[in-house]
Amino acid sequence: MFNSTLIPLMVVFPLIAAILVNFLHQKDRSVKTIAIVSSIVAVLIPLMTIYGVHLFSGHIRTESFPEFSKLLIPDVYMGIVYSYGPIQKILLALLTVMTVFVIFLSINRKLISGVYVAMIFISLASVSAIILADDFFNFFVFTEVLTVAQAALVIAVKETKSHKAAFKYMIFGTVSGGSILLGIALLLGVYGLLNMTDLSNAIKAGGALQPIALTAVALITVGWLYESGLFPFHIVKSNMYENAMPEAAALLQLQSKFVLVAMSIALLRIFSGYTLLKSVMLGFAIFTVVIGSVMALQQTDLRKLLSFVAVGQAGLVAMGIGLGTSFSISAGIFHAINDVLSMAILFFVTGFILDSYKTTKLNQLGEGLQKAPLIGVVMFLATLAISGVPPFNSYQSEFRLIQSAVDAGYAELSVLVILLSVATFVAVIKAFYMVFMKPGTNIEADPKVKGTMHKTIIVILIVMCLFIGLFPNMIYDPIYNIIVSLGV
Amino acid sequence: MEHKGKGFGIGSGFTSEFLMFSSILIAGMLVLRTANSVLFALGSLVILAAILFTVPTVFRVEKENTDSINLTSFYVVLTIAVILIVFFAGSGVLI
Numbered sequence: 001m002f003n004s005t006l007i008p009l010m011v012v013f014p015l016i017a018a019i020l021v022n023f024l025h026q027k028d029r030s031v032k033t034i035a036i037v038s039s040i041v042a043v044l045i046p047l048m049t050i051y052g053v054h055l056f057s058g059h060i061r062t063e064s065f066p067e068f069s070k071l072l073i074p075d076v077y078m079g080i081v082y083s084y085g086p087i088q089k090i091l092l093a094l095l096t097v098m099t100v101f102v103i104f105l106s107i108n109r110k111l112i113s114g115v116y117v118a119m120i121f122i123s124l125a126s127v128s129a130i131i132l133a134d135d136f137f138n139f140f141v142f143t144e145v146l147t148v149a150q151a152a153l154v155i156a157v158k159e160t161k162s163h164k165a166a167f168k169y170m171i172f173g174t175v176s177g178g179s180i181l182l183g184i185a186l187l188l189g190v191y192g193l194l195n196m197t198d199l200s201n202a203i204k205a206g207g208a209l210q211p212i213a214l215t216a217v218a219l220i221t222v223g224w225l226y227e228s229g230l231f232p233f234h235i236v237k238s239n240m241y242e243n244a245m246p247e248a249a250a251l252l253q254l255q256s257k258f259v260l261v262a263m264s265i266a267l268l269r270i271f272s273g274y275t276l277l278k279s280v281m282l283g284f285a286i287f288t289v290v291i292g293s294v295m296a297l298q299q300t301d302l303r304k305l306l307s308f309v310a311v312g313q314a315g316l317v318a319m320g321i322g323l324g325t326s327f328s329i330s331a332g333i334f335h336a337i338n339d340v341l342s343m344a345i346l347f348f349v350t351g352f353i354l355d356s357y358k359t360t361k362l363n364q365l366g367e368g369l370q371k372a373p374l375i376g377v378v379m380f381l382a383t384l385a386i387s388g389v390p391p392f393n394s395y396q397s398e399f400r401l402i403q404s405a406v407d408a409g410y411a412e413l414s415v416l417v418i419l420l421s422v423a424t425f426v427a428v429i430k431a432f433y434m435v436f437m438k439p440g441t442n443i444e445a446d447p448k449v450k451g452t453m454h455k456t457i458i459v460i461l462i463v464m465c466l467f468i469g470l471f472p473n474m475i476y477d478p479i480y481n482i483i484v485s486l487g488v
Numbered sequence: 489m490e491h492k493g494k495g496f497g498i499g500s501g502f503t504s505e506f507l508m509f510s511s512i513l514i515a516g517m518l519v520l521r522t523a524n525s526v527l528f529a530l531g532s533l534v535i536l537a538a539i540l541f542t543v544p545t546v547f548r549v550e551k552e553n554t555d556s557i558n559l560t561s562f563y564v565v566l567t568i569a570v571i572l573i574v575f576f577a578g579s580g581v582l583i
Contacts, residue, residue, distance in 0.1 A: 164555075165555070168555070168557055168560070171557070172560065172564065175564060179568075208579070209579065211576070211581050214575050214576060214579055214581060215572070215575075217575055218568075218571045218572045218575045218576075221571050221575075222567065222568055222571060225567065231563070231567070232560060232563030232564050232566070232567050233560075233564070234553075235553055235554075235555055235559075235560050236555075236560060239555045276574065276575060276578040276579065279578075280571060280574055280575070284567075286511075286515060290507065290508070290511040290515075291549065291553060293504075293507060294504040294507055294508055294546060294549055294550075295549070295550065295553050297500040297501075297503055297504035297507070297546075298500060298501070298504060298546065298550050300497075410518060412514045412515075412517055412518045412521075413514075413518065415510075415514055416510070416511060416514050416515075419507060419510050419511070419514075420507070422503075423503055423504070423507045426499070426500065426503045427500065427503075430496045430499070430500055433496065434496065
C-alpha cells in the first residue's frame, strides 16, 4: 500500500476525478460529492506514497556519454520518469490541501459546475506532473495543459474583462509554449535526449554549450519567465489573478510559484555548469520584484493590489533561486511555500469581502472591522506574515534570503529584500486600513453572508503560517538537504 | 484615480517612488561594483543624477505596466532579444 507505485496516481487520480465531474456536469449533488471525496483522496495520496522513482515502461538510465554528439535517438530509451522526494512531497501536500480549500470555497459560493471543478482537478494534475516529471517533454505537455486549465478558471467568471485576461494569457502562452517546445527540440537534436537527468549528464560530459544548445537555453528561459509570471509576463499573470474569483486566484498564484520552483530546479539541474543562466534569472527576478511592489503600492482595487503583491513575491522566490547557491535556492523554495500560504489568506479574505460588499474597490469600502472582526484580525496577521514579520513563516524565509544574498557576495540585494518587505507591508496595510478601519462607507455588507467557511480556512492557514514560523526546520531542512544532494 | 491624491494614496506614491530610486541605485551599484571601482563611483553618481532629473518615475512605470497587449508584446519581444544577446555574447559566441 505504502509504496512508490502510487507515484503516477498523483497525476492520474485528479485527471480521473476531472473526467468524472465533467461528465456529471449540471448534476450538482453528484459533482459536489465527487469533488469533496476526490480532493480529500488527492491529499492522502502524496502522504501515503514513499519516496522513489517511477519508471514508465522500464526506462534504463544512461550512465556515460563518451560520444554524446554521435548519440542517436533510438540509442536511449525515452520513457517518462516521475521522481518523488521530500521537496515534491512538501509541494504536493500543500498543493492538494489548498485545492481542497478552494473546492470547498467554490462549492460554498455555489460554483459547483462540473466543468469548473474539472478545471481545478486538471490544474492539480498538471502541477503535480510538473513537480514530479523528470522528462522534459512530459513537463512541457503539462505546462500547456495547465495554461488551458488556468485560462478556463478565469473565463468561468463570465465577465468581459476576465475573458480578455484569459485571451491575453493564452496568446502569450503560445509564445511561451512555442519557445519551450523549440528549446526542447533543439536539445533533442543536439543530445538526442529528453530525460532531465540524462540531459544533465550529457551536457556535463559535452563541455561548453554549442550555439544551438545556447539558443535552446534562451528559448526555455523565455518559457520559464511566462510560467513563473516574471517580467515581462507579470502583467499577464497579475491580470489573471485579478480577474479570477479570489479563491481561484489563490490557487493560481500557488500553482505559478510551484511551477516556478519546479522549472527552476529542472533548468538548474540540466544546465548546472552554465552560470550565466543564474545571472539572467537573478536579473529578471530583481526587475519583477521591484516592478511588482511598485505597482502594488499604486493600486486602488484590493484584487489588483494583491495580484501585484503575488507577482512581486514570485520575483523574490526567483531571486533566491537566481543567486544560485544551495543556501539561497533552498531559501527561495522555502519562501515560495511560505508565501503561497500568506497570499492564499489574503485572497480568501478578498473572496469574503467580494461576497459581502460585492466590490473590492478600496475607496468604496471601510469600517469592516466592526462587521467582520475575525476576518480583519486574520488579514492583519496575514499582512504581518507576508511582510516577513516574526514569528510568522515568511520571516524565516526572508531572513534566509537576506543571509544567502550576503553569503553570495551580493550585500546590496539584502538591502533590496528589506526595502521590498517594507513596500509590501505598506501596500497591504493600506488595503487593510481602507477595508477594515477607514471611517465612513456607503456600501452595506450583505447580512446573509456569514463566511463560516472562509473564516475556518483562513484561521487554519494563519495557524499553519505561525507553526512554520516557529518550527521552520521541519520544512527547510529537507529542502536544503535535497538541494545540496542535487548539486545545482 | 482621484483618491490617489489623498492620505494613503500620497503615502503609497512616495513609498513607491522611494522604492524605485533605491532599487535602481542598488541594482546599478551591484552591476558597477563588480566591474571597476572608478566606474562604480562615477556610475552611481550618474544614476543618482538621472533619477533626480526623471522624478516622479513611478507614474512612468505605471504607464508602462498597463494591461495593454501592445505594450506587453513589445516587452516580450525585447526580452527574447535581450536573453538571446546575453546568452550568446556572454558565452563568447558573438564577441
